[in-house]
Amino acid sequence: MKSVSLNGIARVDLGKKFSKKFRKNGDVPCVIYSKGKEPLHICVKNNELRKIIYNPNVFILNINVEDQNYNTIIRDTQFHPLNDNILHVDFLELSENELVSLEIPVQLSGNSIGVRNGGRLNLVMRKLLVQSFPKNLPDTINIDITNLRIGDSIRIEELEKGNYNLIQPADAVVVSVKTARNIVEEEEEEGEVEAEGEGEGEGATDEKKDENSASSKEENTDSK
Numbered sequence: 578m579k580s581v582s583l584n585g586i587a588r589v590d591l592g593k594k595f596s597k598k599f600r601k602n603g604d605v606p607c608v609i610y611s612k613g614k615e616p617l618h619i620c621v622k623n624n625e626l627r628k629i630i631y632n633p634n635v636f637i638l639n640i641n642v643e644d645q646n647y648n649t650i651i652r653d654t655q656f657h658p659l660n661d662n663i664l665h666v667d668f669l670e671l672s673e674n675e676l677v678s679l680e681i682p683v684q685l686s687g688n689s690i691g692v693r694n695g696g697r698l699n700l701v702m703r704k705l706l707v708q709s710f711p712k713n714l715p716d717t718i719n720i721d722i723t724n725l726r727i728g729d730s731i732r733i734e735e736l737e738k739g740n741y742n743l744i745q746p747a748d749a750v751v752v753s754v755k756t757a758r759n760i761v762e763e764e765e766e767e768g769e770v771e772a773e774g775e776g777e778g779e780g781a782t783d784e785k786k787d788e789n790s791a792s793s794k795e796e797n798t799d800s801k
Contacts, residue, residue, distance in 0.1 A: 579636050580639055580648075582640075583626075583629070583638055586619060586621075587617070588618050588619060604621065604623065605620065605626050606620055607619050609642075617647070623663060631661075635680070635681060637649070637650060637714070638650065647670050650668070651669075653667040674710070677711055677714070679707055679714060680707070685722050686721050688722075689723065691729060698753075699754070701749075701750050701751055702749070702750075706743070707744070709741030709742065714741065725752070726754065731751050731752050732750055733745050733749045
């Protein structure tokens with residue numbers, strides 16, 4: 578997985594009062610959590626964090642704090658309820674020998690047969706929860722949709738497995754191709770036209786039977 582470097586500043590003053598002060602100065606209060614260690618309280622520049630958080634990709638973050646390097650991932654992000662301002666971020670330090678769970682974005686490739694025939698592509702899961710050792714974390718989960726026809730879907734159990742485990746249920750649908758509404762309407766209209774044609778054919782047959790019956794009666798009367 579790709580990595581990005583961030584600069585952090587250790588903070589001693591904690592609490593809401595100091596957090597507001599940090600945010601006013603363009604910094605975001607953060608915490609680095611490490612197994613068996615005390616949490617490390619830091620600040621990271623807001624503009625640096627936004628480039629990471631508002632990015633569709635997922636990265637391993639190397640945070641430099643006072644000559645110390647922490648290999649981390651984002652565990653939680655808090656936003657202002659009325660805008661998109663970042664209020665707080667929790668980081669989790671990675672260990673090479675410990676499994677970690679992380680949501681990885683899904684990337685589709687190929688041109689679906691079903692979509693070319695008028696179907697609608699439905700990406701149910703944009704990210705998949707992956708569990709693996711840090712070195713095996715993928716950048717994306719790649720799915721080839723070339724052979725997907727209308728009504729087809731791809732489930733978790735059908736995906737190619739790498740050096741990681743997918744946490745979602747095996748039968749969960751990741752992507753599918755549905756029938757577009759206009760196609761359904763066209764099929765219904767064609768069905769109605771055929772039904773009307775069949776009705777007209779039946780009526781014509783009945784009329785012919787009546788004519789033949791009347792003609793037969795007339796011939797019998799004349800012979801008498």
